[in-house]
Amino acid sequence: MRKTVFLAIILILGSCKNDNDSHAFAKAEQLKISQEFNNWLEAQFQKDLARDPEMQTQMGIKTDYGKWTDISSARDLEDKELAESRLKYLTKEVEEQALEGQDLLSYRLYKREQEQKIADYDYRLYSYPVNQMHGMQSEVPAFLINMHQIASESDALAYIERLKGIQPLFEELTNNLSLRETNGILLPRFVFEKVLKDSRNVITGAPFSDFGDKSTLAADFDEKINKLDLDAQRKEELKAMADEALLQYVMPAYENLITFLTDQQQRATGEDGAWKFPKGAEFYQHALNRTTTTSMTADEIHELGLKEVERIHNEMREIMKQVKFEGTLQDFFKFMRDDDQFYYPDTDAGKKRYLSEAKTKINAMKAKLPELFHTLPEADIIVKAVEPFRESSAGKAFYQQPATDGSRPGTYYANLYDMKAMPTYQMDALAYHEGIPGHHMQIAIAQELDSIPEFRKHSFYTAYVEGWGLYSELIPKEIGFYKDPYSDFGRLAMELWRACRLVVDTGIHSKKWSREEGIEYYMANTPNAESDAIKMVERHIIMPSQATAYKVGMNKILQLRAKALDALGEDFDIKDFHDVVLTNGSLPLSILEELVDEYIENTK
Structure with a gap:
């Protein structure tokens, strides 16, 4: 009997040992697959980085510091073929079922990115490389000014090389514009005047003329050189080299661009919507799907916008009661739009005060x-x-991400060109959206994450990023900010603005609204300045679908938060929820929902 029991124990222990060995082997195999997959992702990211000098600079890397990123049609085809080869590798070589956790999420996101790039290729010409928002005519000098740091003589020489490189870069730019026109895609008429003005501004001043102040790029280079620890003679030599590059390369580049655009301007029309493009309806639906990361149609987005506008109007009427305003909502809009108490003067002192108070609000938050x-x-x-x-020509506010190496902070840009477009009652919400807890929190945290591969730190899903920005306008109210009812009205005005975007973007690109109809809708339904409405409608026109991301994304985050709160009750922790949203990098909304569902189950 004892021998039987002893034998049984030996058999059981042997079985346990085999199970443990089997489990250990499986775990080791899973770790090997995970490591190989992550090594491959890192190799792909480094390959992309090596092909993108401008991204290198944004990250604080100086490998190709004197070069520009290729914008040719040949590069577009290379990108598509690379995406196809990566998709083939993912589907044929990677064991998806062997991945779990962040590895599985990385697999799904990277596969989705490749599929998106392949689908985007058919619409690669459906964009405007020069425009009033982020066109190359202004982004190239802005990049040099804000991104290209000069900490050494070699950095200065790289800056000069980039000045020289603007000429071939702009030759490729005009090729791209010409190819688009051949395919029925020409800049809207109103864009030309703005882009031409930007272009002329860049080549105004010394050394392009013998009078007036230094030109923008010359002044930037001189300021950066003056801070270097070099002898005076070498500084002057470098400045002279930059001036020569500006005259020999930058000026011809811009003059040729101006000549080209002046010619195209003669053929431009007042038709502004994407519907005018070949396969315009298909392109716009593709753009909506890409921007919102949903399958919502233009009609569904339009209707959502109308409902949100009505809801926010009603909340604004409650504020009218708080401040004892007599009249209609439109009367209140006019009061908020016109009364001087809500605006700082359009002077250097007024602009300085605005920036100072914006900093104070960000620091308080x-x-x-x-x-x-x-x-x-x-x-x-x-x-x-x-x-x-x-x-x-730039938008009223935007955010520029920090360098990943810590050499450059994040930047909240406020456009103080027209102080009547920057009311003080919107200052809080604007600072929270672009700064803290908005884009700076989301983008800087993503860049600093150690738990995800590099490609995810630099991914950008518009509905997620801008949805978080708009959600961030609301968060401060929940912890006691916006005590001034006019400031709270400003928050609602900002949300209303995004709701109107759903209506106007789809109106222009799907329902054939004119530019004037879009401006009229904003003026009738918001308190914003007419200059705001004009800029916004012009932004809709050159960036089809982009402006729909904000409200769709915010609504989804709020829905997910309400879902978590309802499911968890007292166990719900806003900090935990925000960690779920922010510590996985930028995400499609459907995947964000899956992660929130997982958080709910784990917390339960």
Whole structure:
């Protein structure tokens, strides 16, 4: 009997040992697959980085510091073929079922990116490389000014090489514009005047003329050189080299671009929507799917916008009661739009005050972040005015990400070109959206994550990024900010603006609204300045679908938060929820929902 029991024990222990060995082997195999997959992802990221000198600079890498990124049609085809080869590798060589956790999420996201790039190729010409928002005519000098740091003589020489490289870069740019026109895609008529003005601004001043101030690029180069630890003679030699590059390469590049655009301008029309393109309806639906990461149709987005506009109007009427305003909502809009108490003067002192107070608001919010977040960014944020050479055409506010190596902070840009477009009652919401807890929190945290591969730190899903920005306008209210009812009205005005975007973007690109009809809708339904409405409609026109991302993304984040709160009750922690949203990098909304569902189950 004892021998039987002893034998049984030996058999059981042997079985356990075999199970443990089997489990250990399986675990080791899984770790090997995971490591190989992540090594492959890193290799792909480095390959992309090696082909993108401008991204290298954004990340603080100086490998190809004197070069520009290739924008040729041949490069477009290379990108598509590379995406196809990567997709083939993912589907044929990677064992998806062997991946789990972040590895599985990385697999799904990278596969989706390759599929998206392949689908985008058919619509690669459906864009405007020069435009009033982010066209190359202004982005190239802005890149040199804001991204190209000069900490040594070699950095200065690389800057000069980039000045020289603007000429071949712009030759390729005009090729791209010509190819688009051949395929029925020509800049809208209103864009030309703005782009031509930007282009002329860049080549205004010394050394392009013997009078007036230094040109934008010459002034930037001189300022950076003056800070170097070099002898005076060498500094002057470098400045002379930059001036020569500006005259011999930059000026002809811009003059040729101006000549080309002046010619195209003669053939431009007032038809502004994407519907005018070949296969315009298909392109616009593709753009909506890409921007919102949903399958919503133009009609569904339009209707959502109309409903949201009505809801926000009703909330605004409650604020009218708080401040005892007599009249209609449109009367209140006019009061908010016209009364001088809501605007700083259009003077240097007024602009300085605006920037100073924006910094104060961001710092006040920064002190409250531990109440809302477990994870905080290490990168700092600064506030700057948009540079004069592009302020007349740029948007009212935007964010520039920090360098990943910490050499450059994140930047909240406020456009103070027209102070009547920057009411003080919107200052809070604008600072929270572009700065903290908005884009700076989301983008800086993503860049600093150690738990995800590099490609995910630099992915950009518009509905997620802009949805978070708009959601971030609301968060401060929930912890006691916006005590001034006019400031809270400003928050609602910003949300209303995004709701109207759903209506107007789809109106222009799907329902054939004119530019004037879009401007009229904004003026009738928001308190914003007419200059705001004009800029926004013109933005819709040159970036079909982009502006629909904000409200769709915000609504989804709010829906997911409500879902988590309802499911978890007292176990719901806003910090945990925000960690789920922010510590996985940028995500399609459907995948964000899956992660929130997983968080709910794990918490339960």
